[in-house]
Amino acid sequence: MTTMNAQERRMLVDSARRRLGDLTPGWSSSSLWSDHAEMGWLALAFPESLGGLGGAPPDLCLLAEEMGRALTPDTYLSSAVEVGAWLRAFDPPVSEAVAEALVQGRVRLATTGHRLGQVPDDAPPWRLEPDGEGWRMRGLAQVVLPGAQAVDALLTIATLEGGDWALLWLHADMIAAVAQDQTLMDGGGALRVALDGLFVPADAVCLRWPRAWFEPRWREARRARVLAACAYAVGAMDRAREITLAYTLERQQFGRAIATHQIVQHRLVDLQVEIEEVRALVSLAASARDESAELLACAALAQSTATARHVWEEAIQLHGAIGMTEEYQLGAYVRRLALFARAHGDEPEQLERVARTSLAMLAEKEDANV
Amino acid sequence: MDDTEESLDAFRDEVVRFVREHLPEDLRQTVRGGRQPSRDQLLRWHAELARVGWLVPHWAPEWSGQGWSARRLLAFDEVMCLNDAPELNAVTFDMIGPVLARYGTPEQQAAYLPAIASGRQWWCQGYSEPNAGSDLAALRTRAVREGDHYVVTGSKIWTSYAQYADMMFCLVRTDTEVRPQAGISFLLVDMRSPGISVRPIRGIHGWEVFCEVFLDGVRVPVDQRVGQENAGWGIAKSLLEFERLKLARIGENKRRRQRAMRAAHQSGVQDTPAFRQRFATLQCRLLALEAMALGFIDRAQAGEKIGPEVSMLKMRGSRLVQLWEELIVDTLGAEALCQSPEAMVPGGRGDFAEAASSCRFLARGYTIAGGSTEVQHNVLARHLLGGRA
Numbered sequence: 210m211t212t213m214n215a216q217e218r219r220m221l222v223d224s225a226r227r228r229l230g231d232l233t234p235g236w237s238s239s240s241l242w243s244d245h246a247e248m249g250w251l252a253l254a255f256p257e258s259l260g261g262l263g264g265a266p267p268d269l270c271l272l273a274e275e276m277g278r279a280l281t282p283d284t285y286l287s288s289a290v291e292v293g294a295w296l297r298a299f300d301p302p303v304s305e306a307v308a309e310a311l312v313q314g315r316v317r318l319a320t321t322g323h324r325l326g327q328v329p330d331d332a333p334p335w336r337l338e339p340d341g342e343g344w345r346m347r348g349l350a351q352v353v354l355p356g357a358q359a360v361d362a363l364l365t366i367a368t369l370e371g372g373d374w375a376l377l378w379l380h381a382d383m384i385a386a387v388a389q390d391q392t393l394m395d396g397g398g399a400l401r402v403a404l405d406g407l408f409v410p411a412d413a414v415c416l417r418w419p420r421a422w423f424e425p426r427w428r429e430a431r432r433a434r435v436l437a438a439c440a441y442a443v444g445a446m447d448r449a450r451e452i453t454l455a456y457t458l459e460r461q462q463f464g465r466a467i468a469t470h471q472i473v474q475h476r477l478v479d480l481q482v483e484i485e486e487v488r489a490l491v492s493l494a495a496s497a498r499d500e501s502a503e504l505l506a507c508a509a510l511a512q513s514t515a516t517a518r519h520v521w522e523e524a525i526q527l528h529g530a531i532g533m534t535e536e537y538q539l540g541a542y543v544r545r546l547a548l549f550a551r552a553h554g555d556e557p558e559q560l561e562r563v564a565r566t567s568l569a570m571l572a573e574k575e576d577a578n579v
Numbered sequence: 580m581d582d583t584e585e586s587l588d589a590f591r592d593e594v595v596r597f598v599r600e601h602l603p604e605d606l607r608q609t610v611r612g613g614r615q616p617s618r619d620q621l622l623r624w625h626a627e628l629a630r631v632g633w634l635v636p637h638w639a640p641e642w643s644g645q646g647w648s649a650r651r652l653l654a655f656d657e658v659m660c661l662n663d664a665p666e667l668n669a670v671t672f673d674m675i676g677p678v679l680a681r682y683g684t685p686e687q688q689a690a691y692l693p694a695i696a697s698g699r700q701w702w703c704q705g706y707s708e709p710n711a712g713s714d715l716a717a718l719r720t721r722a723v724r725e726g727d728h729y730v731v732t733g734s735k736i737w738t739s740y741a742q743y744a745d746m747m748f749c750l751v752r753t754d755t756e757v758r759p760q761a762g763i764s765f766l767l768v769d770m771r772s773p774g775i776s777v778r779p780i781r782g783i784h785g786w787e788v789f790c791e792v793f794l795d796g797v798r799v800p801v802d803q804r805v806g807q808e809n810a811g812w813g814i815a816k817s818l819l820e821f822e823r824l825k826l827a828r829i830g831e832n833k834r835r836r837q838r839a840m841r842a843a844h845q846s847g848v849q850d851t852p853a854f855r856q857r858f859a860t861l862q863c864r865l866l867a868l869e870a871m872a873l874g875f876i877d878r879a880q881a882g883e884k885i886g887p888e889v890s891m892l893k894m895r896g897s898r899l900v901q902l903w904e905e906l907i908v909d910t911l912g913a914e915a916l917c918q919s920p921e922a923m924v925p926g927g928r929g930d931f932a933e934a935a936s937s938c939r940f941l942a943r944g945y946t947i948a949g950g951s952t953e954v955q956h957n958v959l960a961r962h963l964l965g966g967r968a
Contacts (some may be wrong), residue, residue, distance in 0.1 A: 215881075390657050435897060471965035474960035475953075481963060482891045489870035490863075499584075505866060512863040557856060560863075567862050579639035 210259075212265040224248070225234035225272055230277035238282060238358075238398070245285060246314030254285075254293035261293065266433045266495040270440035272511065274488075277444025280541055283356030283395055287323040290437040294430035295320055295364055299376050299423075301415045302358040319357035321365040323434055325399065326353070332420075332425075335367040335404060337375060343410040350405045355552070357400040358390050365404070366427065376505050377409060378414040394546035432494075432506040435553065439491045439513040442549045443484065446520040449542040450480045453524045456531075456539075473527060480523055487516045504566040511559040514550050521546040582648050587857070590766055594658040595745065600663055600716060601627045602637035609926055611663045612928050613934035615786045618701070618743040621665060625698025635672055635696050637822065642680055642688075643696040649824055653774040660830035668740065669825070671695055671702040672966075675748050677821040682805050682814055687767065691746070705735040705749035705768065705792060706815070712737075713751070713954050716759040716812065720794060722751035722766065724801070729753075729766060731774075731797045739948070741777045741790035744770050755810050765811035774798070782829035784940035785923035819950065823885075827872040827892035828900055832865050835903030838931065842910040845932065861899065868895050887962045889942040889957040904939040911935050 213221065228248055232241065246249050250272060255261025264272075269290055276285055292311075296303065303311075310316035335348035346367060357363070361381045384402055391401040454477055457468035467473050490512055494505035521543045525532035532539050553559070604622045628634040629643075637652055638644030647655070658664075676695050680686055694700040713717040720733025725808040731751055741747065747768045754762030768775070779787040806814050839858060843849040872892055879885050908915045914932040922933045931938075946952040 454963070458964070466968050468964060471957075471960075474964065474968075475956040476958050478959040478963060481959070482895060485891060486864075486867040486871045486890075486895065489874040490867040492865075493870035493873065508863040508866045511859065514869050515860075515863075557852070558857050560859035561852070563859035563862055566851065567859070568840065568855075571836070 213268050218268065218271055221268065222271055223273060225250075225275035226278070229275055229281065238488065241281060242288075242314045242317065243401070244283065245289070246312070250285070251289055251314050252288035252312050255308075255312055256293065256297035256300075259296060259303060260312050263297070266436055267492060269437050270491060270495045272436040273373065273440040274444035274447075277441035277446075278448040280445060280448075280545055283323075284317075285356075285400075286434060286438050287319045287354060287356040288317050289359065290481060291320050291323045291430070291434040292318045292364065295322070295376075295431040297429055298430045299416055300428035301376055301378070305445065305534075316361045317359070318362050318364055319354055319360040319400070321352055321354065321363065321402075321404070323429060323438075324352040324354050325355070325393075326554070331528055333366040333368055333374065333426075336367065337367045337369050337409065337414075339500065340408060343408060343415070346404050346407045348405055351401060351403045353391055353399050353401050354395075355393060355397060355399045358398045360400070363400075363402065366423070368420075369417070372420050373417050374420050374427075375414045377413050379407075379409070379414045383410070385409075393547045393548060395541070397545075397548075398487055428503065432502060435492055435506055435510050436495045438549070439487075439509050439555065440495070442513050442517050442546065443488045443491055444543050445545050446480075446484050446517055447488075449520055449524045449539060449546065450477070450484060452539050452542070453480070453527050453532075456528055460529075467527075476523060476527060479564070480520055483516045483519060487512050500570070504563070504570060507562045507566055509561065510553055511556065511563050514553065514556055514559060517546040517550045521550075583652055586782065587650060587654050591654050591658050594655055595662060597631065597633075598659060598664055600664040602662065603627075605926070605928070606665065606926040607663045607958050610665045611931060612929045613789075613920075613931040613938045614922065614925070614927045614929070615925045616665050620926055621668075621743075622698060622701075624665065625667075629698040634640070634698050635669075635676060637673070638676060638692075638696070639680060642676070642692045644715060649879065650873075651830060653824070653872070656825070657829035657833055660834040666831060668701065669822070670704045670739065671700070673822040673825060674704065674818050677745075678748070678805065678814060678818050681817070684802070686802065687805065691767070699865075700746060701740070701744045703738050703741045703744035703747045703770075703790075703792075705738055705741075705747045707737045708734060708735050713951055715815070716763070718750055718752060718763065720749070720751050721755075722753050722799070724753070725798075727801050728798045729764075729801060729804070730769070731794045731799055732821045733794055734814060735792040735794070736780075737948070738790045738791070738792045739788050741770070741792050742779050744785065746770060748805075750811055750815055753811075757809070760812040762809055763811040763815070764808050765805040765814045767805065768794075768797065768799050772797045772799070780953065782940065784937040785918075786937060786941060787925075788941070788944070823889045824872055824875060824879075824892065826870055826889075827896040828945070829865075829869050829872055829896070832868070832896065832899050832903065835900055835907065836862065836865060837908060839903055839906050842907045842932070842935070846910055846912055846914065848910060854906075854910060857909075861902055861906060864895070864899055864902070868892070868899060871895075887958050890950070890958045893950065894952055894955040894959075900945050901939075901942045904942045908935050908939045 238450050252261045253264035257263040307316060335346050337344040339345055360383050363384055365377045366374055368374055387403040387407055391399040393399050457473055458466050460467050491509045494509040497505045524539055531537050534540060603623055606616060606624055609616050609879045625634055635643055636645035636647050640646050679691055692724050706715060708718045722729040722731045750763050752762055753764040774795040776793045778791045780785055780789040783863055843854050848854045863869055875885055875889060911932045915935040917935055918936055921927055922929060
């Protein structure tokens with residue numbers, strides 16, 4: 210993994226903002242994907258062993274934040290960040306041709322890690338049972354995978370009898386019968402897959418290791434994607450805030466701009482401060498290496514969720530009725546933020562994870578039980 | 580200064596050893612119990628710190644400072660808080676010290692900086708008046724020049740720990756004809772001067788923190804003025820620029836976090852969802868605040884000029900302390916409602932549950948003093964709107 214220096218980071222942000230600004234509006238998913246490849250953003254997400262640039266989480270977060278500002282589809286999170294993190298973490302055998310096609314955007318994968326409505330579990334929700342020449346998947350009935358429509362293959366992890374975990378490479382034709390496109394409440398696309406009961410041929414199992422090998426890698430990959438999703442949300446929040454600020458400066462009532470009212474100003478300040486704080490937390494979490502990484506990632510997700518909710522609610526209220534219309538630019542941000550605020554589990558689950566991770570750590574460090 | 584995580588960890592260990600060995604046991608008990616430390620207790624602790632050069636580590640080396648990095652200062656502060664060391668008086672160590680180092684005459688510096696750095700001298704801040712709070716420039720305490728003295732008459736209020744103080748730095752009106760900000764001077768006043776009287780105001784928390792200070796014809800030598808006559812407003816404002824990162828109160832927040840965990844164990848609610856949800860909510864906010872403070876530190880170290888947006892730290896940090904205090908009181912339940920009068924005696928000791936309600940009220944001052952949360956919002960709004968509204 211390589212980390213960019215300050216100048217490279219600035220260049221990444223500048224070029225992304227220019228490019229994504231040009232793209233809006235009217236992109237199509239496939240043209241966007243080849244554009245991402247052309248910009249080198251796919252390479253950034255894939256490991257060096259596959260011909261990518263092996264970008265580190267903080268750099269991917271920077272790019273994700275710009276994508277959030279431009280409200281590009283979730284595909285980059287699911288098919289680049291998450292897939293890249295899995296390929297780096299598990300290092301499965303990938304032919305040179307496939308690696309090249311991945312980086313160039315001609316082949317697209319997704320994982321079952323980036324799925325709607327759940328805090329990632331502590332173990333994969335599927336197990337493999339022997340079945341003739343292959344395996345039968347058992348477990349969670351269905352998952353909805355944002356941004357994963359029309360992928361060439363789906364990566365997933367399942368447990369085996371005896372404690373091993375396996376990485377499965379499910380080609381599109383293996384899941385064709387159990388997969389269907391799904392539209393989301395923000396207008397985005399997703400793939401709905403019913404994996405329970407699926408027959409998996411023996412050669413689809415591309416890795417098999419004891420849980421102790423798999424789990425830490427799996428957690429690290431999960432952090433990379435969750436934090437990129439948070440960074441994306443931070444970008445969307447900040448853009449929604451800017452749109453709101455601009456509107457309050459323009460909108461005249463009682464003969465003056467509504468931004469001249471102190472109550473409006475203070476609420477705009479609160480949004481700015483909250484976004485600044487959560488951005489700092491996401492960025493710190495992305496660069497964490499030590500035992501605090503898991504805690505910071507959990508906290509970043511919980512804080513991003515709470516802030517996203519507050520931002521979209523306030524953005525509508527400060528706009529007035531126009532903020533509720535489909536045709537006005539804010540609406541798309543509101544819907545995306547509302548989706549994000551529930552996409553990674555509900556707040557009580559997220560907070561319990563923070564409590565669990567931190568109480569144990571603090572009790573040990575700070576002698577707090579006395 | 581080497582600032583790697585490893586060196587900071589080693590440094591933390593060193594500070595932990597020091598504070599466990601040298602913090603006087605009675606003071607440790609007072610702080611742990613959430614009681615008000617007495618002046619005597621604090622001065623003894625100052626002396627311990629001064630002996631090893633850790634009382635004013637943030638000052639320049641020529642005035643006994645250590646030249647530590649901001650991260651090291653943060654680590655120091657955090658270890659102190661987590662090991663029951665008292666909060667040090669910011670007015671003395673973070674405000675007047677740096678002001679004198681920057682604006683004081685060589686004579687003023689020689690007279691005061693070594694005395695402060697040795698831990699012997701306590702200062703208070705004579706700013707607010709009965710009709711000049713957030714609108715500080717409305718202050719009316721008058722200083723009239725008579726030969727080589729000013730004669731000062733008026734009154735100050737909400738002056739924290741004036742009853743402990745040897746000296747007060749004070750804003751006074753030296754010109755009534757100009758716009759309010761342009762007629763203010765900055766004076767150093769000996770609290771033993773004839774004409775000064777102090778009346779401590781007992782708070783709802785039972786502590787005596789705030790005071791009224793009455794000045795009745797107090798003679799202050801002209802050489803005790805900092806800066807030019809009528810230039811006091813600029814100095815008063817610049818004082819807010821020092822140690823701004825401390826305003827996040829990271830260490831003080833961690834002290835409360837630790838106390839909240841103790842409270843949960845004491846009342847046996849550490850496994851209840853209600854406690855865990857609230858704890859986690861505040862923990863997320865604390866981690867975010869800390870991340871933001873570290874971000875400012877990195878930017879400052881990279882040579883970037885940090886603007887008024889640093890007000891965010893004050894705003895969020897002070898509010899968060901209050902939220903922890905609320906959690907502590909709620910977690911202790913009925914125990915936090917029982918409070919003996921002895922719990923209010925400075926230097927007292929005892930279980931912290933008995934003083935939890937006091938600490939909770941005390942923390943309300945954090946969003947009022949040093950620029951209220953509303954004033955911080957105004958500052959940030961001006962910055963955000965950039966003159967557009």
